[in-house]
Amino acid sequence: MSDALAGSAIVLWSIAGVLVLCAGLVTVTAARRLWVEITTRRREAIEHPLRPLVLTLAADADEDGEALRTLAALPAVTWVAIEPLVVRMLGKVRGDARGTLTGLLESRGAAERARRDITRRGSVRRARAAETLGLLGDESAVDALRDRLTDRSADVRRVAVRALGRIGDPAVAPALIGTLAGARTVPAQSVIQAVLRLGTGAAPLLLPALHDRSDTGRAAVAEVLGLLRAVAATQPLISVLREEPVRDVRVRAAKALGAIGHPAGVDALVGVIRSAEHPALRAAAARALGELGSERAVRVLLPLLYEPEHVVADAAATSLHQLGAPGRAALASVLSTTRPGPIAGRTVTDLDTEWGSDRARAALAADPRPVSAAACYAAAALDAGRMAQPE
């Protein structure tokens, strides 16, 4: 080794430093373990006798009100340990039990604390407060939560969106959709989930957002209108399907039309299917047509079995099967004139247990039907709906 290192005090100090740090880390790890064990035991000791009381309230089985009285009268130190359990339970129950737990939390000042904390400095505190207010369904907190939709913390914004969804005031729908665009956004999945909780009452308020400047916003609104089964949105969604420049928004509009199920959507979907659009859009339209269940659907979908694009042919076959007897009859008619077999660009698995054998090859040679891609998709769709041959 070089003289620079040999005999250097740095090496000795380094050894000492490393050894001390190693010992320190082991000590800290062990201390943490000890701390966790002690606090867990202490919490369990407090929770254990009280847990059945909370469960009694959650199960709406507190007929004599004893459990509620006991929990309401707990000393503050004990209540601090049990409150997280009550809040957790609140997120899992409905009906009277929810009302009882909410009343208990309010009587212990949880709502008041949360309203106070929603504007505090720490983002974790604000997010926890928003979560509690949402779980409590506190309508008086709507304005405070709406203000948090533009919070500097992404976590707080997201929890505020969720809380507003839980509280369920349809009037906040445009504000929720507004969080999809701008400098301080919220993930679309959270926003849509919150709007869905608002129910069908929110649908009319969402319609203007179909012309939002944000692509993500328009896509989310199209999706949510379908999930809400908003019949009144059929015409606006048809316009989106025909005129919208962004393909993903159109795909969602097609899905929404299928989910809503209004016959007025058929023409627009057929138009997309018959156009030279992107395969993903045509496949979405084919699936939507299957959900709509129109009589015209069979005539439109059947030619799609011959499509070179797998996603389109597969969607058409699945939709035909979904249409019931007329669709299945159409699939069977394809198999009466052509048969499944090897096709370019795709692999077709079959029911023949002796794949590649002389017997299988002879059977294929004896079959007068020509091979077609349509037959492959028809056979696959029909097979998905029936019991196949055992091995």
Add this chain to the structure above:
Amino acid sequence: MSGRLPDLTAVRAALVTILDAIGDVVFWYFLAINSSYLVLILLASVEFTQYLRRQSYAGREETYVSPLTPAVSVLVPAYNEEITIVESVRAMLALRYPTFEVVVVVDGSTDQTLARLIDAFGLVRTVRVVPDDVPTRSPILASYAPRAGVPALTVIHKVNGGRADALNTGLNAARNPLVCMVDADSLLDPDALLAVAQPFGDDPLRVVATGGVIRVVNGCTVRAGRITEVRAPRQWLARIQVAEYLRAFLLGRTGWSKVDGLLVISGAFGLFRRDVVVAAGGLDSTSIGEDAELVVRLHRQLRRQGDPYRILFVGEPVSWTEVPSTTEVLGRQRRRWQRGLVELLAKHARMIGNPRYGRIGTVALPYFLLFEALAPVLELAGVILVPLGLVLGVVDPGFALQLLLVAYGYAVLVTLAAVAVEEFAFHRYKRWRDLAIIILAAVVENFGFRQLTAWWRVQGSYQALRRTRAEWGVMTRTGFEQSPD
């Protein structure tokens, strides 16, 4: 006798020159590599602190009930996995996730893998059209599905073509927008899929892949495909790997993810957008480290296209996997890993140091070249040179001991930091005994294990340079430890 002395003197002189030249390099290299680990661990601890603080309002339940959570196809390549396959698939089918299917690709197994699946799930042959979206090497023989149509399980039986080819077949057969690649022996935590899918819901336009953490199942108690008690393994070889996995996989990859430099998503648990993987051409079946190669290729393509994208790592919950418990199997595994790494770096050499590829090009890839690919060579150089110097009397024993103490002490410190972060953040090993074993393993690792792995990795590098034929990584399974009923 006197005639041999000058030769020995010459050898000594040469050795002194060599030691002077590279001794310091090896020493500082060792310090640098461990410092880099320490930085990654610090970055990971920041991430885990935020993760823990979010737990009370994380809203994972929201992902579970949301109709918008993207559907997933879980792809399971299986080659001679008869011992664990049924239990693994059962556990995968029982995952908490709104909409998903499991696609098992039996890659020409010569054991009873297919028969076990047929018996256990009442499978029947089906007609199925599988698009050739990505190229495959060997043909599909048949597809199977449960007689009753449920659960959502597809088994594809194909001619043997290797793991990457099996995954490409699964990718073609997958019907959902996200594909999760897992190993056949992986046991996933019930919420594992929800956790790795959540970033896709949070940022659907940019997130293209997420990796989940891998932990060691050896020693843990398993019941109905679920880990019921987390314990340290019984053998020291596996115990050391627990500490190693904590340092390298849990903390290391979380750190890289934090700085948008994640290069490796383990083949044992990774979630990808199907359309993006298809556009990239699927997995490279000629590559031995196909999972890492795919991630690097995704970086390369998406950067070139200028598309905004993110590839992230999710530290919890986890996928549990059996690690080698014999040196023979471990050696095979490490040679494969190293070979995969060297091949990957060679294939994407143009990205290394290239600012066009952002932090991947300027930081992550140079780091992997310097501190992963070259590490075993330099480590082995140290292992050989120091004892040689001692024997020939050109190294002072006291000073050599001091240097070893610093170098290996620092390595122990880094692993202990990883163990500490695990204890603070996840506290998975509940028994004091297991915690003590893992702490001890962090020390024991440096006596033999580290040097052996360095040797195997040098062999792996040599194989990569020689371009010998790649084969499936055969792992001798012992099956999971069952808890008594």
